[in-house]
Amino acid sequence: MSSISDNLGSVTRRIQKATLQAGRELDSVSLLAVSKTRSAGELREAVAAGQRAFGENYVQEALDKMAGLSDLPGIDWHFIGPVQSNKTRQIAGAFSWVHSVDRLKIARRLSEQREPDLPLLNICLQVNINNEATKSGCRPDELPELVPEIGQLPGLSLRGLMAIPDPDQPEAELRASFRKLANTLKQLRQAFPEAGPLDTLSMGMSGDMEMAIAEGATWVRVGTAIFGERPQKS
Template sequence: MSSIADNIGSVTRRIQKATLQAGREPGAVQLLAVSKARPPDDLHEAYAAGQRAFGESYLQEALAKIEALADLDGIEWHFIGPVQSNKTRQIASAFSWVHSVDRLKIARRLSEQRDPGMPPLNICLQVNINEEDSKSGSRITELPELVAAIGELPNLKLRGLMAIPDPDQPEAELRTSFRKLANTLKQLKTDYPDAGPLDTLSMGMSGDLDIAIAEGATWVRVGTALFGKRPAKS
């Protein structure tokens, strides 16, 4: 059985190969280890192998890990799950990134509740790229108004877009979904140059990260390929 360190090495090489094949600069794509439902020992092992960025979806579980691993220098916490209004204060205080902001109300609360003494909270807007009823996220047509408003909020840094395309799409359609997100970000950056860096595409997971990288991903969110199959929730 491969160790977590072996898996990180394998995925890192896969990212590097896909980046090179896409004609992109080395280091253009970063690995976010999706560590939800994983015990702190697994994260510690990943950290020892060089991984620094970890993505969590369940707030209380994440806060316990953040406390347990507080002595690890340079560890970076990303919230990637749905953001509920009653959780924004803790998220604003504990995380460096939130990839799943899907409405202005949430962005305002995160900005208001982020300590001004901390660095701005990096956020991505979650886009329902295939307009699925079961998925969270803004529709593409809603983004311009949202980007303009969020660009005025203090304590936030609007970094870009996140999406979870339907994984059951044929490869050609999946590629189209990723390309649509990339083109949307490019247009927003042109139309709203002062809204934030708008330099981030959080897209691609264990099964499709190569396609996502080819279409411009800057963060790929990988769990299963690093840690193995996720344990069943009790």
């Protein structure tokens, strides 16, 4: 059975290979270890192997891990799950990134509740790129209205877009979904240069990270390939 350290090494090599094959700089793609439902001990092992950025979906679970790992400096916490209005204060106070902002109301609450002595909260707008009825995210056609409004909110830095394309699509359609998100970001950056850096594409997971990197991903969100399959709930 591979260790978390071994798995991290394997994932890192996959990222590096895909990045070079795409003709990109090696440091242009970052690894976000998706650590929801994983124990603080597993995260501690990943930190010992050099991983610093972790993605969490559940606020209380994440806060418990932050407390349990408070002796480890330099951990970068990203919130990647659906953002509920009653959780924005905790998210604004504890995380450095939120990848899953999908409406103006949530962005405004994060802005209002981010303490002024903290660094800007990096956010990505989650896009329902395939218009799936069961998936969170704004529609692509809503972005031209959302981006300039969110880009001017204090306390936030609008970094880019996030999507979770339908993994059951044929490969050509999945690649097209990644490309569509990348092209959308490029168009927004040209149309709204004052809105924020707009330099981030959070897309690609364990099974499709190479495809996402080829289309421009800057963060790939990987859980299973690092920590193994999650145990089945009883």
